Amino acid sequence: MASVTTAAPPQSATRSRLTESKGFLSAWFMLPAAVLLLVFLTYPLGLGVWLGFTDTRVGRPGIFIGLENYEYLWDDAIFWLSVFNTLLYTVSASILKFVLGLWLALLLNENLPLKSFFRAIVLLPWVVPTVLSAIAFWWIYDSQFSIISWALMELGLIDHRINFLGDPTNARASVIAANVWRGIPFVAITLLAGLQTIPQSLYEAATLDGASRWQLFRYVTLPLLTPIIAITMTFSVLFTFTDFQLIYVLTRGGPVNATHLMATLSFQRGISGGQLGEGAAIAVAMIPFLLAAILFSYFGLQRRKWQQGGGD
Amino acid sequence: MASVGIRNVHKSFGAVEILHGVSIDIDDGEFVTLVGPSGCGKSTLLRMIAGLEGISRGEIAIGERVVNTVAPKERDIAMVFQNYALYPHMTVAENMAFSLMLKNAPKTERDQRVQRAAEILGLVPLLSRYPRQLSGGQRQRVAMGRAIVRDPQVFLFDEPLSNLDAKLRVAMRAEIKELHQRLKTTTVYVTHDQIEAMTMADKIVVMHDGNVEQIGRPLDLYDRPGNLFVASFIGSPAMNLLRGEVAVQSAPTFVGAGGVAIPLPAGSGVQHGQPVVLGIRPEHLKLSDQGFPVTVVVVEPTGSEIQIIGKTEGGEEIVANFRERHAFEPGETVRMSVEPNLIHLFHGETGQRLSS
Numbered sequence: 174m175a176s177v178t179t180a181a182p183p184q185s186a187t188r189s190r191l192t193e194s195k196g197f198l199s200a201w202f203m204l205p206a207a208v209l210l211l212v213f214l215t216y217p218l219g220l221g222v223w224l225g226f227t228d229t230r231v232g233r234p235g236i237f238i239g240l241e242n243y244e245y246l247w248d249d250a251i252f253w254l255s256v257f258n259t260l261l262y263t264v265s266a267s268i269l270k271f272v273l274g275l276w277l278a279l280l281l282n283e284n285l286p287l288k289s290f291f292r293a294i295v296l297l298p299w300v301v302p303t304v305l306s307a308i309a310f311w312w313i314y315d316s317q318f319s320i321i322s323w324a325l326m327e328l329g330l331i332d333h334r335i336n337f338l339g340d341p342t343n344a345r346a347s348v349i350a351a352n353v354w355r356g357i358p359f360v361a362i363t364l365l366a367g368l369q370t371i372p373q374s375l376y377e378a379a380t381l382d383g384a385s386r387w388q389l390f391r392y393v394t395l396p397l398l399t400p401i402i403a404i405t406m407t408f409s410v411l412f413t414f415t416d417f418q419l420i421y422v423l424t425r426g427g428p429v430n431a432t433h434l435m436a437t438l439s440f441q442r443g444i445s446g447g448q449l450g451e452g453a454a455i456a457v458a459m460i461p462f463l464l465a466a467i468l469f470s471y472f473g474l475q476r477r478k479w480q481q482g483g484g485d
Numbered sequence: 486m487a488s489v490g491i492r493n494v495h496k497s498f499g500a501v502e503i504l505h506g507v508s509i510d511i512d513d514g515e516f517v518t519l520v521g522p523s524g525c526g527k528s529t530l531l532r533m534i535a536g537l538e539g540i541s542r543g544e545i546a547i548g549e550r551v552v553n554t555v556a557p558k559e560r561d562i563a564m565v566f567q568n569y570a571l572y573p574h575m576t577v578a579e580n581m582a583f584s585l586m587l588k589n590a591p592k593t594e595r596d597q598r599v600q601r602a603a604e605i606l607g608l609v610p611l612l613s614r615y616p617r618q619l620s621g622g623q624r625q626r627v628a629m630g631r632a633i634v635r636d637p638q639v640f641l642f643d644e645p646l647s648n649l650d651a652k653l654r655v656a657m658r659a660e661i662k663e664l665h666q667r668l669k670t671t672t673v674y675v676t677h678d679q680i681e682a683m684t685m686a687d688k689i690v691v692m693h694d695g696n697v698e699q700i701g702r703p704l705d706l707y708d709r710p711g712n713l714f715v716a717s718f719i720g721s722p723a724m725n726l727l728r729g730e731v732a733v734q735s736a737p738t739f740v741g742a743g744g745v746a747i748p749l750p751a752g753s754g755v756q757h758g759q760p761v762v763l764g765i766r767p768e769h770l771k772l773s774d775q776g777f778p779v780t781v782v783v784v785e786p787t788g789s790e791i792q793i794i795g796k797t798e799g800g801e802e803i804v805a806n807f808r809e810r811h812a813f814e815p816g817e818t819v820r821m822s823v824e825p826n827l828i829h830l831f832h833g834e835t836g837q838r839l840s841s
Contacts, residue, residue: 374570377537382584382635383558392583396574479574479615 224453231447242454251430252455255438259462262349262434263413269353270409271402274360279394281361282368292365299358307422310351314338314423338424341431348432351419356412360405367401368394400480407470411463435459486671487548487561487638488513489534494543496529496695503529504695506543511673511688516665518674520682521692522718527675530692531641534673535564547638563632564641567648569624571616571631578603578612581630602633605664622653629664640665642674646681658684679719683707691715709829713836716764716829722792722804724764724829733757739828742799745777750825753839760833767792769827770805776822779803784813795819 191197225242229235246252281292298306313320314337322334337347371394379393417436420426426433426441433441435455443452489511496504504526511517519527532538534545536557544551552560571580578599579586585595603609606626616624625645632640642661646654662685665672676682682689683703691698691706691714698718699711710716716724729741737749739761747763755761768790779795786792793805793813805821813819830839 372568372570374566374568375572377535378564378566378570378631379572379583380537380557381535381562381564382631383587388587393572479617 221453222457224450225457227450229449229453231444231449235450238450242451243458245451246454246458251433252438252458254430255426255433255435255455256458258345258430258432259414259434259436259459261345262352262416262432263410266349266352266356266413267406267410269349270356270360270413271406273353274357274405275364275402277357277361278364278368279390281365292362295361296358298355299362303355303418304422306355307351307419310347310354310419311423314347339428341428344424344428344432348420348423351423352413352416355419356409359412360409363405364398364401367398367405371397403470403473407466407473410466414462414466415459486513486669488515488546489639489671489673490544490546491530491534492544492546494530494533494545495541496526496533496538497541502541502695504541507692507695507697508543509690509697509700511671514669514671516662516672516674516685516687517690518676518682518686518688519690519692520676520679520718521698523677524694525692526695527677527692528643531564531643531673531675534639535562535641536560561638562641563635563637563639564643565625565628565632565645567644569616569628569645569648571624571627573616576613576615577608577619577627577630580616580627581634583631584635598634598636599630602630605633605667606630606660621649622657625649625657626660629661633664633668638671640670640672642672644675644677646676647678654681661685680721683719689719691718693718709838710764711838713762713764713831716831720766722767722806724766725770725803725805726831727763727765727797727799727801728833729761729763730833731755731757731759731761739763739830741797742801743797745797745799745801747777747823747828748825749828749830753830755830755839761839762831762833762836764829764831765823766827766829767804767806768808769823770803770821771823772807772811772819773822774820776820778818779805779821780818781813781815784815786810793819 226237226239227235228238277295281288281295285291312318316334316336316339319334319337325331336343338344375393376389379389384392415436416434417440420432420434420437424432426437435458439452439455442448442455491507491509494504494507495502507530519530521527529538533540536552536555540553544553546552547560547562572583575583581599581602582595585598603612606629608626608630611619611623616627619627628645646657649657658681674685686703688700689703689706690700693714699706699715706715706719710719713726717726727741727745729739729745731749732738732740733756736751737753737755739747739749741763749755778798781793781795783794784791791807791810791813795803795805797803831837832839
């Protein structure tokens with residue numbers, strides 16, 4: 174037996190050394206994930222950044238032109254309008270989603286009859302494909318057949334149809350409302366999960382300590398929920414900032430660019446208009462904003478002082 | 486401080502009644518433990534006193550005032566929870582001052598009262614720490630501190646020591662008892678551990694299946710358990726219980742399975758042929774040539790005493806404790822007897838105590 178072992182061919186010895194090496198094995202197991210990330214995330218991102226420095230058009234490879242695209246955008250009023258629109262859209266929709274989502278989560282956390290039924294219902298806007306719900310909103314906001322206009326007219330509250338998507342202010346409010354409707358379930362369900370991790374005995378102790386319902390919320394619920402709120406709202410802000418589908422289906426950025434977000438403008442210039450380089454530059458211009466949101470949450474998400482020390 | 490009156494209290498959750506008419510009188514300044522196995526309703530009763538559970542029927546009074554419809558925060562009670570329920574985002578000092586802050590007490594008064602409670606409990610060096618940074622025993626003390634700061638009419642403890650290790654539990658037991666002797670606040674203490682109940686209480690309430698089985702001072706319950714449940718629940722190791730019947734010839738004798746014969750005290754008022762359960766505390770068994778035979782199965786020396794687990798001739802298990810260091814061998818047969826006046830006798834069917 175001993176002679177057999179010593180006579181083993183050198184390849185299999187190398188192989189067994191490799192399969193026992195921790196470094197080799199971990200690299201080998203991480204390879205599929207790394208390849209996926211490189212091919213589908215890093216490469217497109219790198220390509221996008223590169224395109225932003227070229228004058229590539231659809232059907233014509235471009236050449237490196239340095240910051241020319243960005244210099245052009247710097248003087249482009251429509252680009253700056255889209256930046257303003259994106260910030261307005263993100264800030265107002267996120268605030269509304271947070272307030273309404275938290276309120277809904279608090280309601281769902283009570284012992285309501287048919288609790289699980291309502292929880293399932295709340296998720297519906299989230300599970301419906303965005304394009305489908307956007308088309309539904311398109312009908313709701315239709316200048317002729319809007320159910321809102323019809324209902325308000327039947328009630329005698331207004332005497333002519335509301336021009337939801339034709340008027341700049343109305344259009345902005347309408348797309349924000351649609352985004353809020355769609356985004357509330359994510360906020361509500363995540364915050365509900367957070368609420369359920371707060372032990373009931375804390376509420377009981379605070380009740381005995383003399384806290385009113387508002388004080389229970391103010392001194393127990395809210396502080397214990399802040400870590401979850403931070404992570405939920407970070408994601409919500411990122412989703413909203415990069416929103417494309419709702420706008421594209423509802424308004425295509427109109428009227429007079431009043432609802433153009435950076436994402437839709439980038440698509441319009443890059444794909445529809447064929448100016449791939451310029452479109453890419455607009456998309457790249459979103460990165461600083463997203464990075465700022467991530468950094469903000471990174472520092473906001475750092476374990477608070479009371480979460481540190483002794484685990485149990 | 487106040488007395489607590491619990492009068493014919495019932496509690497139902499839906500169609501299930503879990504407390505069937507409980508009445509307990511707790512005197513001003515008394516330390517009362519509610520003890521019983523899991524699911525006996527003791528914690529529910531405590532939560533009803535606190536106001537965290539509604540009262541289905543009957544009434545609960547704190548002092549002179551019936552509190553059935555009084556909100557928990559108006560009842561002037563403080564509760565220590567099993568999991569301590571400390572607010573994780575507040576320091577020890579903030580935890581203790583929370584109730585005072587809600588009452589808008591001035592900052593100086595708050596600090597004074599927190600400081601005083603912290604001194605009593607040895608928490609002064611920990612005041613600026615967060616609950617996560619404390620050990621189990623320290624958290625337990627903070628929970629008590631939070632109760633002390635309130636200076637309430639009644640302290641309620643819901644199994645406060647069950648999350649601690651055995652050694653700490655003994656230490657905290659003494660600490661709580663000392664605290665009560667110092668503050669003399671009426672205390673209701675729920676536990677499933679009969680040792681805790683015995684060592685701490687002025688008065689023990691033994692509960693079982695939503696009923697009060699017996700109320701009494703610790704040693705009274707030990708010496709004169711009112712029924713079989715109390716007899717088997719109070720005392721560790723548990724009382725030996727042998728089923729059999731009475732034979733009266735010249736003197737009354739207990740005859741158990743396998744012909745085990747044990748003389749009964751004269752004047753126990755039992756009749757010939759009456760089925761009974763005989764109870765003997767393990768420490769009351771003595772070695773004696775006139776006794777009944779027991780086969781030794783396991784010998785457990787604990788140092789202070791030797792515990793024998795054996796079998797009678799009828800196959801019933803017998804536990805005996807001896808302070809003397811006898812040399813027992815497993816398998817050996819010894820004879821044991823008991824002083825007739827140390828025997829407990831219970832009715833064979835109802836389980837109620839028979840002997841006086």
